[in-house]
Amino acid sequence: MYTITTVQKTIILIQRQKVKKRIIAVLVKFGNGKSAETYFQIIKTIFWRKNMSTKLFYFSGTGNSLKLAKDMAQELDNTELLKISYDMNFDQTDCTIAGIVYPVYCFGLPNIVSNFLERVQFADTAYLFGLASYGGMLCSSGHILKSRLKKRGYALGAGFAVQMPGNATNVYDVPKEGKRNGMYQKERKRIPEIAAAVKDRKKCSVETNLGILGRLLSGVSAAMMSKCSGADKSYSTDASCNGCGICLSVCPVGNIELVDNRPVWQHRCECCMACFHWCPQAAIQAGNKTSSRGRYHHPDVHLKEIQKSSAGVIS
Numbered sequence: 001m002y003t004i005t006t007v008q009k010t011i012i013l014i015q016r017q018k019v020k021k022r023i024i025a026v027l028v029k030f031g032n033g034k035s036a037e038t039y040f041q042i043i044k045t046i047f048w049r050k051n052m053s054t055k056l057f058y059f060s061g062t063g064n065s066l067k068l069a070k071d072m073a074q075e076l077d078n079t080e081l082l083k084i085s086y087d088m089n090f091d092q093t094d095c096t097i098a099g100i101v102y103p104v105y106c107f108g109l110p111n112i113v114s115n116f117l118e119r120v121q122f123a124d125t126a127y128l129f130g131l132a133s134y135g136g137m138l139c140s141s142g143h144i145l146k147s148r149l150k151k152r153g154y155a156l157g158a159g160f161a162v163q164m165p166g167n168a169t170n171v172y173d174v175p176k177e178g179k180r181n182g183m184y185q186k187e188r189k190r191i192p193e194i195a196a197a198v199k200d201r202k203k204c205s206v207e208t209n210l211g212i213l214g215r216l217l218s219g220v221s222a223a224m225m226s227k228c229s230g231a232d233k234s235y236s237t238d239a240s241c242n243g244c245g246i247c248l249s250v251c252p253v254g255n256i257e258l259v260d261n262r263p264v265w266q267h268r269c270e271c272c273m274a275c276f277h278w279c280p281q282a283a284i285q286a287g288n289k290t291s292s293r294g295r296y297h298h299p300d301v302h303l304k305e306i307q308k309s310s311a312g313v314i315s
């Protein structure tokens with residue numbers, strides 16, 4: 001009599017290509033050759049949960065979206081985290097579940113995420129979901145994601161969203177500690193619910209907020225984001241800059257050069273504000289209101305993770 005554990009172990013072994021080939025060869029030899037692959041697919045389908053390969057594609061400046069991705073990975077099986085970048089591998093046809101985890105920018109999507117959606121290739125059978133982190137104005141950003149995927153012939157299974165501390169500190173100050181902790185608490189409760197829906201490949205509606213106003217704002221998002229690359233023109237450093245170079249190391253697109261030990265922005269900005277928030281001296285100003293404002297990053301995401309992830313893949 002097989003125990004469940006033995007069956008699971010066997011299925012994991014079956015996943016390996018060599019074993020698969022051998023099983024098929026045996027089936028071809030002793031059974032009906034034509035249906036050998038079919039038998040194999042049936043076995044796979046019965047145990048598909050164990051065979052799932054999940055990838056979470058994320059973009060994150062201050063760690064909120066990375067935190068969501070990391071927490072989701074803890075809840076899901078066989079999950080790989082991949083940072084979205086312009087030079088990543090866009091052939092992602094090998095995953096059965098793909099999540100796109102992103103921060104809401106200007107009521108819509110970051111440009112780097114839009115570029116990803118234009119180029120990525122998924123398997124037709126993959127279950128796709130979105131997971132937005134947003135400061136308060138989620139609007140209809142999930143519908144933008146949905147329609148971009150639809151244009152490419154892919155269906156979005158669900159569009160989830162979790163409110164996190166807003167990091168657009170050029171516009172408003174960092175939320176107070178009590179408010180931030182309240183959001184973290186809700187996030188801890190919400191992620192297992194979202195992960196359960198993903199495991200079941202649930203078809204859910206896309207989460208939105210602010211009703212018609214939200215839809216209108218998301219409608220102008222693309223126009224606003226088209227100006228994003230030059231947003232760094234308002235960036236400068238004050239006297240506390242010590243030339244440590246951390247701002248360079250966290251920039252996801254290599255938009256900063258050090259000249260005479262001071263950052264110089266190259267106007268290919270993604271507006272993520274990573275340089276601004278991760279500068280240990282709080283020496284970067286974005287306009288004339290930020291010198292009195294706080295700096296923020298998610299407490300469970302460390303500089304090394306953002307630096308490492310700036311370079312490409314983490315697992």
Ligand SMILES: Cc1cc2nc3c(=O)[nH]c(=O)nc-3n(C[C@H](O)[C@H](O)[C@H](O)COP(=O)(O)O)c2cc1C
Pocket residue numbers: 059060061062063064065066102103104105106107108133134135136137138164165166167168271272273
């Ligand atoms: C350029 C920019 C634009 C933003 N626009 C919005 C917005 O339209 N609505 C919103 O709710 N939050 C907005 N935010 C806040 C972020 O979506 C939010 O803080 C997110 O959790 C940041 O994720 P990250 O830490 O992974 O970068 C914006 C942030 C930035 C930097």
Ligand code: SF4
Pocket residue numbers: 237240241242243244245246247248261262263278279280281282283284
């Ligand atoms: S991280 Fe801050 S202190 Fe370091 S070089 Fe950049 S601006 Fe200067």
Ligand code: SF4
Pocket residue numbers: 061232250251252253254255256265268269270271272273274275276
């Ligand atoms: S320059 Fe700063 S805000 Fe712009 S993409 Fe790089 S880290 Fe993000």
